[in-house]
Amino acid sequence: MATAFNLHRFANPGRFLRLASALLPWLTGGAAVLFAIGLYLALVGSPPDYQQGDTVRIMYIHVPSAWMAMMGYALLGAAGASALIWRHPLADVAGEAIAPVGAGFTFVALATGALWGKPTWGTYWVWDARLTSFLVLFFLYVGHIALTHAFDDRQRGRRSAAIIAIVGLINLPIIKYSVDWWNTLHQSESILRMDGPSIHPAMLWPLFVMIAAFTLYFFAVVVTRMKAMLLEARHRAAAFAR
Amino acid sequence: MSRKRLRLYLVLATLVVLGIATTLVLRALNEELVFFLSPTQIAEKQPDAGRQIRLGGLVEAGSVEKSGETVAFSVTDLSSNVRVTYRGLLPDLFREGQGVVVQGAFDGNGRFVASEVLAKHDETYMPPEVAKALKESGRWQETEGKGTAQPVVTQ
Numbered sequence: 001m002a003t004a005f006n007l008h009r010f011a012n013p014g015r016f017l018r019l020a021s022a023l024l025p026w027l028t029g030g031a032a033v034l035f036a037i038g039l040y041l042a043l044v045g046s047p048p049d050y051q052q053g054d055t056v057r058i059m060y061i062h063v064p065s066a067w068m069a070m071m072g073y074a075l076l077g078a079a080g081a082s083a084l085i086w087r088h089p090l091a092d093v094a095g096e097a098i099a100p101v102g103a104g105f106t107f108v109a110l111a112t113g114a115l116w117g118k119p120t121w122g123t124y125w126v127w128d129a130r131l132t133s134f135l136v137l138f139f140l141y142v143g144h145i146a147l148t149h150a151f152d153d154r155q156r157g158r159r160s161a162a163i164i165a166i167v168g169l170i171n172l173p174i175i176k177y178s179v180d181w182w183n184t185l186h187q188s189e190s191i192l193r194m195d196g197p198s199i200h201p202a203m204l205w206p207l208f209v210m211i212a213a214f215t216l217y218f219f220a221v222v223v224t225r226m227k228a229m230l231l232e233a234r235h236r237a238a239a240f241a242r
Numbered sequence: 243m244s245r246k247r248l249r250l251y252l253v254l255a256t257l258v259v260l261g262i263a264t265t266l267v268l269r270a271l272n273e274e275l276v277f278f279l280s281p282t283q284i285a286e287k288q289p290d291a292g293r294q295i296r297l298g299g300l301v302e303a304g305s306v307e308k309s310g311e312t313v314a315f316s317v318t319d320l321s322s323n324v325r326v327t328y329r330g331l332l333p334d335l336f337r338e339g340q341g342v343v344v345q346g347a348f349d350g351n352g353r354f355v356a357s358e359v360l361a362k363h364d365e366t367y368m369p370p371e372v373a374k375a376l377k378e379s380g381r382w383q384e385t386e387g388k389g390t391a392q393p394v395v396t397q
Contacts, residue, residue, distance in 0.1 A: 129277065185343055187363050
């Protein structure tokens with residue numbers, strides 16, 4: 001199969017390491033620049049909300065974190081699938097690199113949501129469908145991390161983790177559509193709507209800059225982790241051969 | 243069939259089966275998964291007095307009466323409404339026309355006594371000047387169905 005063959009060009013860890021080293025300065029540099037612009041716009045350069053006042057600024061952290069949490073899980077599921085199906089040598093490394101990062105963003109989204117919920121709704125937490133399914137996402141990440149390290153045989157651990165990554169994919173559409181399928185306290189989608197975003201452009205643009213910054217930062221951290229794990233494996237192999 | 247092919251089909255089949263199973267479970271649990279009932283649903287169901295439920299809708303304009311720490315207001319979905327009494331602190335966003343979710347139970351006299359009032363925020367975000375301008379130009383659409391005020395955001 002031609003596509004699989006092409007993919008395997010990147011399967012070579014040496015090639016990936018060279019690619020990672022070339023990409024990383026751009027990812028980290030881009031993230032730093034976008035964070036500087038985005039944080040300025042979010043905290044100073046954007047207006048307060050007509051109802052929430054300055055509490056709305058939590059959105060500039062909450063929404064990008066939630067997006068990274070979901071994007072991270074989609075990637076985790078893809079990595080799990082390519083590890084199980086094609087035995088792609090980098091897929092296990094990618095899964096192990098993504099999981100703690102995704103769990104971190106999920107935690108940030110949950111925590112900032114709680115801090116926003118108290119002044120806006122009047123409560124830190126409710127068990128509505130959106131909040132509950134997002135908490136499940138956090139547990140899926142934690143389960144993935146735990147399973148990866150649960151066995152003395154690393155390969156067995158990674159395989160079990162890949163299975164939970166794939167199974168957990170079911171949760172992503174549930175999170176996304178929970179606010180449409182059921183009555184929830186959480187408001188429905190503001191950005192990806194059929195009739196266009198319901199966020200005023202003066203707030204939407206700072207949010208987009210923050211999402212871009214978070215995305216670059218996410219990949220910078222994941223690629224750095226993968227690089228470190230591959231170098232560690234290479235080092236261990238060299239030490240063993242000696 | 244190569245082993246890779248076989249594993250691909252296995253993973254896809256697992257996802258399809260899991261998807262169907264999840265859909266069925268979620269459909270069966272539909273009633274339990276909604277966070278609140280609308281006044282119309284409550285009128286249909288006639289819940290027993292004393293049973294804890296959550297009621298969601300808009301605070302009806304002109305219905306709020308405060309006397310000391312007690313506040314009474316009507317929650318409406320524009321076709322039915324429920325009269326609510328509540329003792330305690332209201333969230334900052336509580337106001338007439340605002341979406342709320344109220345937890346409590348009916349007392350023997352058909353009055354809904356709330357133990358907790360939460361404000362429901364809608365998905366619209368805009369600067370205060372824009373909201374003011376929309377209201378002044380009469381392009382502010384209140385209360386379309388979903389239980390929250392939905393202003394039209396246009397540039």
